[in-house]
Amino acid sequence: MTTPPEARDPAESPATRQSGWELRTYGLLAGAGLISVSLAAYEIVPASVTPLIRESLGIGPTVAGLLVGVMFGTAVVGSLPAGVVLDRTDSRRVMALAVLALFVAGVWGWIAARGGSYRSVIASRAVGGLAYVVVWNAGIDIVSRAVSPDIRATAVGIFTASGPVGFAVGQATGPVIAARFGWPAIFPAFTGVALLGLVLFWPSSRGLGAARGDAPSLREFGTVLRNPTVWHLGVLGFLSYALYLFMNSWGSSYLNQEIGLSLALSGLLVSLFPAVGVLSRVSSGLLSDVVFGGQRQPVLLGSFGLAAPLVLVFTRLGSVPLLVGALLLSGFAIQLTLGLSFTYVREVVTERVAATAVAFQTSVGLAGAFLSPIAGGAVVSRFGFDLAFLLAGALAVVGVGLAWRAPEPTR
Template sequence: MRSSRGFIAGLIVLCQSSQSLAYAGIALFLPLIRTELGLTFTESGLFAIATTATYAAMQIPAGYLADRFGAKRVFLIGTLGVNLTALGFALLPTFGWLLLDQAVSGIFRSLMFAPGMVLMSRQFPPDRRATAIGLFVALGFTSNIFLNTLGPVLVGPLGWRNLFLIFAAMGLLFLVLFWKTPEAPGTGQDTRPVRFHELAALIRKRILWLCAGIQFVRLAVTGGTAMWLPTYLITDKGMSLQAAGLVLAAGALLSAPANFLGGYIADRFNRPVAVISTALVLIGGTLLLIVQAQSPAALLVLVAVNQFLVQIYFGPLFDIPVRALGREFAGTISGFSNFWANIGALFSLYLLGSAKDLLGSFDAGFFLLAGMCAVAILLAVPVSRRTTTTVMPASNAR
């Protein structure tokens, strides 16, 4: 059973990695895409805004669908759609069509997130849920290491469009493998749909909203830096695409174990809020230092540390409301949390692009992100008083 669960977890990760390649590839090759299409920085940011807007809007419905129709079925549909839209991004010729493609991609990406976390959690014991969530993201985003390392080398001879064709083909292969693999024994559906009156009871819980506020900041920082950091290093810091790719690869290399490490520490010592608060303090500091740094060596270290930290508290933050409010509603709760996270991402994506157009620099945007980390630390204080809350019984939810 263990080997079977491990194999299935690996297939889930491979499917998740196809989403990572498609999304991160746009950020890495954005300077080339912007030049080819003649876009402003604000227009370039619309790619991420379009996909994040639909992705955010579908978070709660995607979680509900996973609870209602089964996580694997919804996850497979999402994986298919993500890779078909990656194929479309490689073939569509104009900005308008590419923008529409990314809006549709966001819908399908949402069908992979909450269902994927539910699927991954089923491969682990209940008291290792934060570890499972961390692994889902950590291993799923290891593809970014290869993207940032090999992408700048391959884009010259192949072009960015052909690379997206390769991404789509790989993702569809992973999809077929997972589709044909039966679920491991004992990992069947353990969630159920939230009834409307239960949903009303859930959203009145203060811990859900406190965690949602921290989620807003989490993805505002993560999404803003993921989209604009490559362009920032090239346009503001004077790096070549190859050098920026190596810096980002170092960050991706560290961010992969960060997700697992944060989840493990939170589970092992039962200190999820300590992991979250410490990470937020250090993230704000590295953002301020990145603005001041000029040497490639300093930027390499700061970006790597920053990318490590922005991922380390992912699992604990998603796990807190699920443990407090009930695992049977895991899909819906995770969808609610990620909805507010993506609203934060939308805010920062537009903010950083607009700041660059208006002020000629991304610095003001990075300063604001650092300030938002301070606000999230304040929100973590009341969360720490509620982490001992027992799971909400179904009778109370009703």
Template sequence: MAPPSPAPAGSRERLDRGARITVALLFGAWLIDYVDRLVINLALPSIGKEFDLSRAEQGLAVSAFFLAYAACQIPGGMLADRFGARRVTCWALLIWSAFTALTGFAGSFAILLVVRFLFGAAEGIFPGASMKAISERTTPGQRMSANGVVQSANAVAAVVAPLAAAPLITHFGWRSAFFTVAGAGVFVYAAVRLWLPEPRVPDGGGRAPAGGGGARAVLRSPAMWGFAAMFFGYDIIVWGLNTWVPSYLNEERGVSLSSAGALAVVPAAAATASVIIGGRLADRLQGQQRRIVVPSMSVASVALVLMATASTTALFILWMTVAVAAASLSYMPVYAVPLRSLPPELAGAGAGLITFGGQCAGVIAPTAMGVLADRLGFGAAFGFLVLGAVLAGVVAVVTPQDSASFRRSLRLPDSGGTVAAVRPVESEKS
């Protein structure tokens, strides 16, 4: 009997109950993850005044987090492949919540840098584990749609963080915001530990290369590093804007911290919708990231230039919204081909490598923009972000566009465009 034909490109599979619970819990985990790291952007003006910091030094406080966060992406994915996505996700939630609280106790700039570095290490092991957890609990045809919903938590956090943290910082000081979000992280840890469903039990069949050999094939793949470079370009935009827009609005436009938080709702809401739409488009197109990334980053480039030269606050927010919405369409397509193609045994390493590329941008963008803002002004700093859009668009053209070509690039067995069946996964509960 001939093997069943793959689902049509335009079809979408419905998530079952376990997948829906997984999406809901990991949405909450990503929401806290992102709020935790965004709070410092809102607190930077207050921290800068207390410790007498230049903009470049304030940017360094953000980059210290990303230095460790980036370095731990690949090890975090491999830990998830070795010990299970549930365990690593729970470890990460608990440890990073502790370091979020410790940020509020920092008594000097040097201590702040150390705590933020360790906080970044704790959060760095989470993304690969999260994406592996979704890969184990979904089918390839629904994977990017599920990830798109989960990753939209990042954009939602960009709304929640200023609305929740700005009043705390204004009325109780910047330290209170870190204590509050650390407490919320503990609650999310408990929910994930108790209620994350078991992985799907596949129907049997072959097993793709796993363990050290399989992970080495992923990490040595030029194609995988291409996807990492694409995400680097995307995150230049994201972390540049997230770090410096609150300070820019406050210091250059005279907008209060609370009002700046309210203004951030508009671009964040646009980004939320774009991330979800981008995930669905990636599933519908079965990859083919250039068809999404190239046009979206072209629009983002133009909008970023107009934003950097905007004469009024209203125009700045308008063009920022267009830039963020356009760029966010590219988020899930960057991951689409690898996560549709890699077996779940290698999903942690693959997701960790791509995320590593993006978080390297978090190391570079905040400090580079801080230096540009000090020396040339915020117009030049925001203009720097166009480089990220150009890089993402160029790399989207030269990376594999579908599962078959991607698997050939890694010398994985061809499975007719679908992921090979996976061995049953034992319980990960700790």
């Protein structure tokens, strides 16, 4: 399903977009990307120092997993309302306010962690989750509107690549920051950097966040929820995010507890998993736009088809080099879907509710990200790592079947 040209929003006419890779486009991607890198690092960094947090606060693995999962849980709830707001307001200004709110949440988390208040830390992370999903949805919306349709998937892929960069930075530097300043410092360390990104983003995004003409009606919003292709893509996003967060949250603990590597080395090696997403998410757009002539489904199928066997056999790989190879390849495969799905879902609805569709994709996808670290912790605690990775691999197999049946948007 797609939208006929006459149904497109007039405010989204070619005259309002840049025709290609102009200087302003690079500035926009740099600013929005730096914000997203910083906030993704803030999002994942507790996973890199989980043993220290458990010892300091006296909590178990499932509860510790909630420190990562709560941000995704609040994002699940807040994403769709955020998309509705972004379709009706100036998304550029809303994004700036969200960055400021995240800075406050980072300082709040640092104070609460120093005081040993687990509940207050969780509350700060919940606020951070609401603000982060606004940044993510608004960033995708603004980048999509800044370029012409023939390079949209590539541009959005570059922006979404900021996510794995941030995850890699958080995984690799979290133990270093904790060793130097104490583990509570991991919270404000990254939200402060986002303010620098805002300085780059603000001038380059001028004129790109305004609401699209008349506010969309409730009926138009309802078309997003009634669109079967939107739901199909949402489930694929759910599975992909679940795999992504499971590997990020428990890969380091597996290497530390089962293989015997140090916490710092484990975090460094697992940082390769999200880091390869820089190549993967950019490649997803290029593969779709150039190699497959705008087709989206082949990229999704390749994503899950490569990830499934790698996750299934992960705990059977006895050597560190094999484990590193599996982390790199599975990280590349899983993030192909994460890079492309946000462009894909915009193409099956009208431009007037495009931000809502992106928000829906974010919400359903992050539901998988929320549940995965918590469910993974419960399985690891009771049954061990072998079964946990086996179940994660089974999710990838389900993704293969769904990707096989994913419909192409009509152009």
